[in-house]
Amino acid sequence: MEAEKIISRIGSITSLDTFPYQLYIQTSVNFMENILQNFFSKSIPASVVVAVFLGLFIGTSFGLFIPVIVASNSERVASYEEVAAQSMVDDVLRLAGRGSSEETGLSYITLPGIQKYDGPRLAQTMPIETKEAWLSWMSRNRNDNPDFLEERWQWAQDLVLSSELKRPEDVRAFLLTPREHFVRAVNKGLEYANTWLPIGYGATITDPDVVSMMTTTLNVQPGDKVLEIGTGSGYQSAILSYLTKDVYTIEIIRPLFIETDALYRDLERNFPSYSVINRKLGDGYYGWEEFAPFDKIIVTCAIDHIPPPLLRQLNPGGIMVLPLGPPNRQYIMEIVKREMEDGSITLSRRDVYNGQSVKFIPFRDESGASYSTPLPPEDTSLP
Ligand code: SAH
Numbered sequence: 001m002e003a004e005k006i007i008s009r010i011g012s013i014t015s016l017d018t019f020p021y022q023l024y025i026q027t028s029v030n031f032m033e034n035i036l037q038n039f040f041s042k043s044i045p046a047s048v049v050v051a052v053f054l055g056l057f058i059g060t061s062f063g064l065f066i067p068v069i070v071a072s073n074s075e076r077v078a079s080y081e082e083v084a085a086q087s088m089v090d091d092v093l094r095l096a097g098r099g100s101s102e103e104t105g106l107s108y109i110t111l112p113g114i115q116k117y118d119g120p121r122l123a124q125t126m127p128i129e130t131k132e133a134w135l136s137w138m139s140r141n142r143n144d145n146p147d148f149l150e151e152r153w154q155w156a157q158d159l160v161l162s163s164e165l166k167r168p169e170d171v172r173a174f175l176l177t178p179r180e181h182f183v184r185a186v187n188k189g190l191e192y193a194n195t196w197l198p199i200g201y202g203a204t205i206t207d208p209d210v211v212s213m214m215t216t217t218l219n220v221q222p223g224d225k226v227l228e229i230g231t232g233s234g235y236q237s238a239i240l241s242y243l244t245k246d247v248y249t250i251e252i253i254r255p256l257f258i259e260t261d262a263l264y265r266d267l268e269r270n271f272p273s274y275s276v277i278n279r280k281l282g283d284g285y286y287g288w289e290e291f292a293p294f295d296k297i298i299v300t301c302a303i304d305h306i307p308p309p310l311l312r313q314l315n316p317g318g319i320m321v322l323p324l325g326p327p328n329r330q331y332i333m334e335i336v337k338r339e340m341e342d343g344s345i346t347l348s349r350r351d352v353y354n355g356q357s358v359k360f361i362p363f364r365d366e367s368g369a370s371y372s373t374p375l376p377p378e379d380t381s382l383p
Contacts, residue, residue, distance in 0.1 A: 032056065108254075108281035110261050116272040119222075119242045123172050134175065143270040148180050148191060155192040155208065164212040167219075173242035174212065181267060182235035201256045203361055205233040206300060210332070210358055214321045217334045217352050218296045220244050225291070227313070229284030230300035230361070234260040237277045238267075240298075245276040248291055250284035252364060257281040283366050287313040294318065302330045302360035304372035311337065316345070321352070327372050329357035 035052055038044045126141075127133040131153050138149055156174045159165040165174060180191040183205060187197045196207040206214075215236075220226060220243035228237050231251035240247045251257040257279070264274045280288060284299070285307045292313035299310070299322035306322065314320055316339035323330035332352040339345055362370040 108257065109279070110264075111278045112264075112268065112275040114245060114276055117245045117276055119245060119273050119276075122176060122273075123169060123242065126172055126175070128168065128171060128175060142176075144178055145180065148178065151192045152179070155194075158194070159208060159212045162209065164209045164216065166216050169220075169243060170212070170215050173215070173239045174208075176242050176273075177235070177238045178271070179208075179235060181263065182233040182238065184233070199233045199256070200259075201253045203230075203232045203253065203256055205235055206360075211236055211239065213332060213352055214298055214300075215239055215243075217321045217332070218298055218319055220296055224295040225293075226296040226298065227288060227291075227294040227310075228298045228300065229287075229310070229363075231257065231260055231279060232300065232361075234263055234277075236298065236300060237279075238271075238274060241273040241276050247277045248280070248288050248294070249277060250280045250282050250288060252281070252283055252366065254281055285309065285363065285365065285371060289313070296320070297322075299323065299363070300360065301363040302327070302372065303363040306335060307363075307371070311335075311347075323358055323360040325357065327362065327370065327375055328359075330360055331355070331357055 032053075035044070035049055039046070039049045122141075125137075127137055131150075134153060135149055138144055139146060152175065156165070156171060159174065160171060165171050183191045183197055184199050190197060192208075194208055196204045196210075199205050218226070220240060222244055223246070224244045225246040226240050226244055226248065228240065228247070228249040231237060231249040234249075237247050237249045251260065261279055264277060264279070268274045278291070284301075286309045287294075287297075287307075289309075293315040294313055295315050295318050297310055297314055297318070297320040299307075299320070302323045302325065304324065304326055306320070306324070310320065314335075314337050316337055318337050320335040320337070322333055322335070324333045325331050334350045334352050336348045336350075337345060338348070362372065364370055
């Protein structure tokens, strides 16, 4: 079938991979810091320090050549802009949001119906005081791959230490969600790396610290109805499913929607909480009228204004979190909608990262055009 062919061709874009420079540099810096600290506390002699630094210098020079060679021989891309630009690929755009069930026999709305929601029970009973208690509980109660558990624990600890995760409920949700299933196979080994990663079709799985800041800001209460715009890998909604049993998510790129929908169906057998994730292929700019209003809305694609339909679909007292700003950088904003006694509506906004900018995949319409106003061309004329 024509559509199938195109999907599998686009599927090959998932081989686009980025060399994790951030991680590589961070690990080297941590290592050097360690050596220097030991040197200054006089626990290792100067000759060892010199030898290690020389080794690192030679190793790094080689290490830097390897990605260059790999990049020149494959489809690797080096920058976020290039990954984002992939969603301009004509085939993706032709398919984006245009699916009809008749065309492929698939449905583009999945309302699984709660099978066996175990979120609150897990949240109440899972011990998180010590690693040992947690590991032993996980092995008795969950169907997780044990290879990833130590790493997931350490990673969640780091998010708590950096204050990105604050509430115990959120820590539990992160500890329960197997990120290894949502990171695509090309990025094996980076499942718990603190970086965004490409997931194909010009989309990315958001970096864990941004996911945790946004989740913390949403302050999800059990029973809240939460809408996510930009399903992508499915990871964010998986986290949300441990916080409430009413989750809705919308994705605009059809092959990505199909892939993640299938992933949830597969995972539901071992992780029944994902059956609370209702998902739809469509343009999230217009929200999901049928199930509105929502108590919380999380937007995971970049836009320079708050989509009015989403604001309308937010309950009074509700919170929206979104990456707001021009195409080249955004700020994670918390928008709180309040209804006054006289019936008027007020909005308050807060920059969650205190001025630090982030960069998200653009919020696009069904023709592939970004909803944000393009930046004016740079003025290169002489003064
Ligand atoms: N929450 C995701 C982030 C994915 S990146 C994760 O953690 O994996 C942002 C996603 O927003 C992309 O998948 C992109 O296709 C999607 N997107 C962009 N414009 C959209 C729109 N109008 N409606 C729904 N999704 C959109």
